[in-house]
Amino acid sequence: MTLVQVENLTLRFAGRAKPAVDGVSFEIQAGECLALVGESGAGKSLTARALFGLTGRNTEVSARALRIDGHDVTAFTERQWQALRGATVGMVLQDAMVSLDPLRRIGDEIAEPIHIHARRRGLARGAPAGVAERVIELLRQVGVPDPEARRGSYPHELSGGLRQRALIASALAADPALIVADEPTTALDVIVQEQILRLLGDAKAAGRGLLLISHDLGVVSRLADRVAVMKDGAIVETGPAAALVSAPTHPYTRTLVDALPDRRPADPAARPNGTAGPAADVKTVPRPDGTPVLTVTGVGKTYGTAGRQRRALHNVSLTVRPGETLGIVGESGSGKSTLARIALGLLPPDEGDVLLHGKPWSSIPERLRRSRRATIQLIHQNPTAAFDPRFTVADIVGEGVTERGRTARRARITELLRQVGLDEDFLTRRPHHMSGGQRQRVAIARALAPRPALLICDEPVSALDVSIQAQILDLLADLQHETGVAMLFITHSLSVVRRISHRVAIMKDGHILEEGPTAAVFAAPRHPYARQLLAASLLPVP
Amino acid sequence: MTATTFTARRAPAAGRPVFAAGLAVLALALLVVLFPALFATHDPDATDFARTFQPPGADHFFGTDQLGRDVFSRVVYGARVSLTIALGATAIGVLGGMLLGLLSAVGGRIVDGVLMRCVDVLLAFPELILALLVVAVIGGGAVNIAVAIGTAAIPAYARVVRGQAGTVILSEYVEAARVLGVRRSVYLARHVVPNVAGPVVVLASIGGGTAIVTAAGLSLLGLGPPQPTAEWGAMLAEGKDLLGTAWWIAVFPGMTVALVVVAFTLVGRNLQVRSLR
Numbered sequence: 001m002t003l004v005q006v007e008n009l010t011l012r013f014a015g016r017a018k019p020a021v022d023g024v025s026f027e028i029q030a031g032e033c034l035a036l037v038g039e040s041g042a043g044k045s046l047t048a049r050a051l052f053g054l055t056g057r058n059t060e061v062s063a064r065a066l067r068i069d070g071h072d073v074t075a076f077t078e079r080q081w082q083a084l085r086g087a088t089v090g091m092v093l094q095d096a097m098v099s100l101d102p103l104r105r106i107g108d109e110i111a112e113p114i115h116i117h118a119r120r121r122g123l124a125r126g127a128p129a130g131v132a133e134r135v136i137e138l139l140r141q142v143g144v145p146d147p148e149a150r151r152g153s154y155p156h157e158l159s160g161g162l163r164q165r166a167l168i169a170s171a172l173a174a175d176p177a178l179i180v181a182d183e184p185t186t187a188l189d190v191i192v193q194e195q196i197l198r199l200l201g202d203a204k205a206a207g208r209g210l211l212l213i214s215h216d217l218g219v220v221s222r223l224a225d226r227v228a229v230m231k232d233g234a235i236v237e238t239g240p241a242a243a244l245v246s247a248p249t250h251p252y253t254r255t256l257v258d259a260l261p262d263r264r265p266a267d268p269a270a271r272p273n274g275t276a277g278p279a280a281d282v283k284t285v286p287r288p289d290g291t292p293v294l295t296v297t298g299v300g301k302t303y304g305t306a307g308r309q310r311r312a313l314h315n316v317s318l319t320v321r322p323g324e325t326l327g328i329v330g331e332s333g334s335g336k337s338t339l340a341r342i343a344l345g346l347l348p349p350d351e352g353d354v355l356l357h358g359k360p361w362s363s364i365p366e367r368l369r370r371s372r373r374a375t376i377q378l379i380h381q382n383p384t385a386a387f388d389p390r391f392t393v394a395d396i397v398g399e400g401v402t403e404r405g406r407t408a409r410r411a412r413i414t415e416l417l418r419q420v421g422l423d424e425d426f427l428t429r430r431p432h433h434m435s436g437g438q439r440q441r442v443a444i445a446r447a448l449a450p451r452p453a454l455l456i457c458d459e460p461v462s463a464l465d466v467s468i469q470a471q472i473l474d475l476l477a478d479l480q481h482e483t484g485v486a487m488l489f490i491t492h493s494l495s496v497v498r499r500i501s502h503r504v505a506i507m508k509d510g511h512i513l514e515e516g517p518t519a520a521v522f523a524a525p526r527h528p529y530a531r532q533l534l535a536a537s538l539l540p541v542p
Numbered sequence: 543m544t545a546t547t548f549t550a551r552r553a554p555a556a557g558r559p560v561f562a563a564g565l566a567v568l569a570l571a572l573l574v575v576l577f578p579a580l581f582a583t584h585d586p587d588a589t590d591f592a593r594t595f596q597p598p599g600a601d602h603f604f605g606t607d608q609l610g611r612d613v614f615s616r617v618v619y620g621a622r623v624s625l626t627i628a629l630g631a632t633a634i635g636v637l638g639g640m641l642l643g644l645l646s647a648v649g650g651r652i653v654d655g656v657l658m659r660c661v662d663v664l665l666a667f668p669e670l671i672l673a674l675l676v677v678a679v680i681g682g683g684a685v686n687i688a689v690a691i692g693t694a695a696i697p698a699y700a701r702v703v704r705g706q707a708g709t710v711i712l713s714e715y716v717e718a719a720r721v722l723g724v725r726r727s728v729y730l731a732r733h734v735v736p737n738v739a740g741p742v743v744v745l746a747s748i749g750g751g752t753a754i755v756t757a758a759g760l761s762l763l764g765l766g767p768p769q770p771t772a773e774w775g776a777m778l779a780e781g782k783d784l785l786g787t788a789w790w791i792a793v794f795p796g797m798t799v800a801l802v803v804v805a806f807t808l809v810g811r812n813l814q815v816r817s818l819r
Contacts, residue, residue: 344721346717346720346721370723370725371723372723373720373721373722373723374722374723376721377721377722378717378718378721380714380717380718382714385713385714385715386714386715386717386718387715387718388715388732388733388737389715389737390736390737399718399719399722399724399732400722446718446722449722450722450723
């Protein structure tokens with residue numbers, strides 16, 4: 001049975017000539033999963049929102065046909081849409097922390113669609129009998145342990161995985177025939193991601209239709225029957241998931257497939273479009289004899305005041321040598337970013353010591369640290385937030401340039417831009433007129449400006465599309481090769497860390513569980529959590 | 543094969559003509575302040591006892607007062623005094639607020655606590671009362687009421703600046719500057735002040751209107767510039783007892799105050815909405 005039929009859907013923001021969604025057509029059958037894949041801004045989420053009548057103000061939507069579960073929705077009023085939302089189509093969003101009301105218990109959140117749609121179907125007002133039982137059953141279905149107690153929890157009391165499960169339970173509550181999942185696992189670590197995907201797979205097996213939106217082909221190939229690749233508002237390629245990943249025909253699909261970090265062929269000759277490959281990613285051989293650039297010894301940190309304390313780091317020790325990349329992997333909340341801030345001297349450790357080039361760093365006053373700050377630089381996750389909104393590219397990079405005199409500064413800024421693959425035209429551009437990848441390149445240029453010995457990269461690619469991720473990782477590896485800069489590379493992605501690091505440290509709850517050469521850790525992880533993490537890390541090949 | 547359009551396009555945000563009108567009024571006010579002689583028809587201070595209490599007409603647009611002075615010309619020349627007081631007061635408020643707010647944002651827990659609790663206390667009083675308090679200490683006159691009104695406005699600006707500066711100081715671009723080894727005084731001047739200034743300027747454009755009203759209020763109480771200086775508040779004060787016989791003496795300055803204040807508010811509100819987009 002055809003659940004959704006979309007024909008020539010076009011969506012335009014008022015005042016823009018170019019449509020944001022341009023002539024998109026697809027169908028979803030009951031028990032089938034269609035995945036919409038593409039980079040951010042491709043129009044995936046807008047297409048999905050059109051299935052809810054939630055495209056927002058100032059948009060113009062047109063379609064030759066738009067049928068959902070047998071209803072022609074093109075002439076729907078807001079009231080009719082309300083009857084459809086939840087009951088026929090359920091939505092699972094990316095970030096449960098934002099999507100769940102922080103002031104409501106999750107049990108009430110899940111019960112809401114049940115109440116609304118029971119009322120709508122003309123049943124008695126007030127609480128229909130058995131709602132509590134239904135909520136508990138839903139929580140059990142999505143694998144929340146101890147559902148009787150958990151339904152009384154607020155979102156902030158739950159882990160990321162449990163929150164996402166609660167969100168899925170609320171989407172399932174009114175028993176919709178179609179579930180739209182918009183990047184449902186992007187905010188989760190690999191172990192939880194695996195569980196959520198299994199859960200969505202169960203929903204599909206139960207005969208529900210599934211529209212999955214993702215920029216991650218790895219996730220998609222696990223769940224989707226068919227894949228539609230979107231670019232610039234249009235579908236450029238459609239096909240069965242397995243065929244599309246193994247033999248992409250459209251050039252854009254091919255870049256997406258190539259960009260899967262685990263799938264990039266090791267032999268450069270076998271690579272279709274000549275990008276730099278993973279074998280070349282770790283180019284620099286670290287000098288094990290050199291004095292470590294960074295030495296962290298027994299560092300601990302506790303947040304909060306007496307009574308409600310949270311220990312962010314326990315007795316963490318590590319070293320980074322010249323020309324070496326140490327990858328730090330862990331889920332959100334594992335203490336990675338706290339470690340980065342302590343290493344940078346932005347946050348004092350409660351115990352332990354940080355040395356830079358063998359000399360005291362964390363224990364000296366900021367006044368003395370300032371003259372040595374050039375040695376250690378930072379690349380943020382989100383470059384947009386890391387740039388003064390009023391600054392041009394020249395201003396941004398120029399802030400880190402130590403040369404004096406107009407010409408010398410200008411020459412150095414241009415040289416830095418060239419190093420990160422940007423030409424002089426960018427000097428006067430402003431960051432909000434650039435793509436995410438270009439912005440991250442500017443951030444890297446700024447960090448390189450004072451000629452640092454160590455770069456601390458805090459999730460530098462996780463906000464980028466996969467195709468861009470690969471380019472930035474290549475750039476960082478090349479720069480390391482050219483300049484011999486050491487890197488402390490923080491990420492939640494195993495495939496990213498595997499590509500870029502000489503050594504890996506796995507963090508959980510403020511502890512370093514395991515540390516060693518990348519190949520050794522990946523081949524034979526010793527700690528149970530590390531084994532679990534690696535087992536759950538998704539291989540995109542179906 | 544026709545496509546069905548099923549979401550109506552909303553009209554673009556309303557308010558553009560209103561914004562333009564507000565700007566036009568302010569531009570005109572600025573011209574009047576700079577070149578009053580271009581607009582005035584008479585000497586604002588010239589008395590003519592043969593022509594007292596003339597109603598508005600072709601010769602005297604806004605009529606004449608009890609001393610035979612031309613009300614229109616007095617409104618025109620009064621703009622300079624009234625608006626200069628208002629702008630001076632706003633400048634004092636913004637600068638003082640900027641200073642206190644920044645100090646509070648960077649000064650650490652104790653400085654911040656003490657300053658902001660003082661601000662809390664002062665914010666509990668209406669600005670007019672605070673300004674009256676200052677005038678009671680330093681005396682009346684044009685300069686003094688500007689200082690008084692400006693001082694009374696400082697707490698409100700300080701609160702906004704402190705909040706904004708706190709956000710900017712914790713932002714990743716300030717963090718990036720610190721990592722690059724940029725000193726605090728430099729990043730405060732380079733990143734914090736300019737990024738705080740935007741919202742403050744918006745607030746100031748609304749505050750300018752309030753300052754006009756407060757200045758007029760103080761003048762009405764006889765605390766403004768001495769006679770015979772043409773000032774809108776003072777003119778209101780003179781005219782209020784003659785409303786029964788010669789309404790125009792008070793009504794025209796009053797309408798002018800209202801018009802300029804509304805223009806300030808419209809422009810300010812629009813800037814505020816625009817800055818939020």
